[in-house]
Amino acid sequence: MLAPTSTLATELAPGSVALVGAGPGDPELLTLRAWRRLQQADVVLHDHLVGPGVIDNVAASAERICVGKSAGRHSWSQEAIGSLLVQKARAGLRVVRLKGGDPFIFGRGGEEMDVLLAHGISVEVVPGITxxxxxxxxxxxxxxxxxxxxxxxxxxxxxxxxxxxxxxxxxxxxxxxxxxxxxxxxxxxxxxxxxxxxxxxxxxxxxxxxxxxxxxxxxxxxxxxxxxxxxxxxxxxxxxxxxxxxxxxxxxxxxx
Incomplete structure (x- = not known):
């Protein structure tokens, strides 16, 4: 199994995934690295809780896919999200998984990282304000x-x-x-x-x-x-x- 990649890289590599924390909602609370990854992405898979002001920072050319869950209504299973991340990365795309708050605080970022690493896909984690x-x-x-x-x-x-x-x-x-x-x-x-x-x-x-x-x-x-x-x-x-x-x-x- 691969290990997560260093966060020192300046570019999001084709065929890799960045698990990016979108912060609590205010787009001005995005980190600079999170903003940079949104600008570099070919495709962004985002949650319902990611504010529209945050989504506005995604590159205009990027595909945007809402895979969010809400209380009592799970439109995407966790398995389906993992499969889609693998599919997009294997297609050679630069993938951002945009998650409300921080990916590693009740955001299932650890589960998604495990799936990606098990398939040999490079993963970067960009923390966000929880x-x-x-x-x-x-x-x-x-x-x-x-x-x-x-x-x-x-x-x-x-x-x-x-x-x-x-x-x-x-x-x-x-x-x-x-x-x-x-x-x-x-x-x-x-x-x-x-x-x-x-x-x-x-x-x-x-x-x-x-x-x-x-x-x-x-x-x-x-x-x-x-x-x-x-x-x-x-x-x-x-x-x-x-x-x-x-x-x-x-x-x-x-x-x-």
Whole structure:
């Protein structure tokens, strides 16, 4: 099996694939390397969560294929995406797989890299700003803080077999920020299990919809009130859940 290629290359080679992080939505948060790969690509396979402003940076001559998945509606299976990446690379094209956030944080980038390397295809990974970092910067609250949180944990609320078998005691630790990706549909379970593991129901929490995008909205609440808050405001994916004392710092901002 090949190893991933170095990110020092200035050009995307024909017959290779770049797994590119599109960031949380704001096109100005693209890295320079991500922009360069979008300009060099012959074909771009992108997710639903990639903002239109980001897609606008794709070279006009490149083929654009949306292979995204959304909650409850998977238009492309992971196997089909992997097969298409292999097919396009073997045709000698310069391929970009454009993924929301960072390819290696709940983006299935590792799975796609494994498929490509197993077929002898060169792979480059271009990191992107993940949604948690984008949300914190956009709304002005830190994920870690000497007075409030000495650790930060990222977890996914959407596992491969549809279960949410997380290490609840580890997540319920004091002085910790917990960020849950894809957790909106599992709020009842998250609230129940974290409280059962010892995290107080009055722990500050927030639901953040479409972080860094023009339609960004934030809903401060508490751990116990999360399901009711989501219902009252009709919060839908893509939304990020942040739990911990750092959420109190949101109150300093006029965006609420």
């Amino acid at each position: 949604a948690a970092l984008g949300a914190a910067a956009s709304l002005g609250f830190p994920l870690t803080h000497r007075d409030h949180a000495q650790s930060c944990v990222f977890v996914t609320g959407h596992l491969k077999d549809q279960r949410m078998a997380l290490n609840w005691p580890a997540l319920a630790q004091p002085n910790q920020t917990v960020v849950v990706y894809m957790g909106v549909t599992g709020l009842d379970t998250i609230t129940r299990e974290l409280q059962a593991a010892g995290l107080p129901g009055n722990t500050p929490a927030a639901l953040i919809h479409r972080a860094t995008c023009p339609e960004q909205r934030v809903f401060p609440t508490s751990l116990a009130a999360l399901p009711a808050t989501a219902r009252d405001h009709a919060v839908r994916p893509p939304s990020l859940l942040v739990i911990g004392q750092v959420v109190r710092l949101l109150a300093r901002h006029s965006v609420l």
